[in-house]
Amino acid sequence: MSKAKNAIVLVGFMGTGKSSVSKLLSERLGFMRVDLDDEIEKFEGRKISDIFTESGEPAFREIECKVLASILMNGERKIIATGGGAVLNPHNRDLMLTHGWVVSLTADARHIIERVRNDHSRPLLQGGVEERVNKLLEQRKHAYDFADFSVDTSRMTTEEVADCIIRQWEEHA
Numbered sequence: 001m002s003k004a005k006n007a008i009v010l011v012g013f014m015g016t017g018k019s020s021v022s023k024l025l026s027e028r029l030g031f032m033r034v035d036l037d038d039e040i041e042k043f044e045g046r047k048i049s050d051i052f053t054e055s056g057e058p059a060f061r062e063i064e065c066k067v068l069a070s071i072l073m074n075g076e077r078k079i080i081a082t083g084g085g086a087v088l089n090p091h092n093r094d095l096m097l098t099h100g101w102v103v104s105l106t107a108d109a110r111h112i113i114e115r116v117r118n119d120h121s122r123p124l125l126q127g128g129v130e131e132r133v134n135k136l137l138e139q140r141k142h143a144y145d146f147a148d149f150s151v152d153t154s155r156m157t158t159e160e161v162a163d164c165i166i167r168q169w170e171e172h173a
């Protein structure tokens with residue numbers, strides 16, 4: 001890892017805390033914060049759930065790839081919270097590793113389900129959160145392994161996760 005890199009990139013399954021932890025990191029490190037899902041919504045002028053319904057997942061993935069590249073190529077120092085599926089595209093993984101220090105947040109199924117069960121905005125979890133989470137976690141079990149550093153957030157508060165990332169950033173940069 002090198003502090004010469006312009007971005008700390010958080011990757012991980014839905015509900016692992018990327019958006020929440022990115023806010024804490026941004027406050028503590030003074031870097032700007034960018035949430036890939038929010039940027040996609042701004043770029044498209046519609047909600048992620050509407051993009052999935054109206055245009056389909058493959059179209060969403062193309063937009064996600066374009067928006068991620070534009071965020072990573074812009075040289076300002078930043079914390080990027082990515083969407084849970086942004087790592088599925090090998091091109092995205094290469095870009096993240098080239099331009100950023102990539103941190104994977106993980107959590108076990110039980111904690112993920114607890115955290116996402118009352119939020120109905122995630123299109124891939126519609127129609128049965130437990131079943132969908134378990135199935136997607138199985139499909140994606142190695143999808144986040146490419147990261148430079150990994151934190152299991154299951155039994156940590158978001159503050160503890162941010163502390164752990166900052167310690168690693170400061171000690172090993």
Ligand SMILES: Nc1ncnc2c1ncn2[C@@H]1O[C@H](COP(=O)(O)OP(=O)(O)OP(=O)(O)O)[C@@H](O)[C@H]1O
Nearest residue numbers: 013014015016017018019020084115153156157158
């Ligand atoms: N370590 C944690 N402990 C307890 N609750 C948490 C933790 N991390 C996140 N949460 C809670 O889980 C929910 C989802 O968190 P968040 O939106 O940050 O996840 P995400 O990784 O950005 O998800 P997505 O990929 O869907 O955008 C929020 O209500 C958040 O407060």
Ligand SMILES: O=C(O)C1=C[C@@H](O)[C@@H](O)[C@H](O)C1
Nearest residue numbers: 014037083084085122123124
């Ligand atoms: O895990 C996923 O594939 C997704 C996660 C969300 O962050 C959004 O990017 C979208 O709902 C897809």
Ligand SMILES: [Mg+2]
Nearest residue numbers: 018019037081
């Ligand atoms: Mg998020």
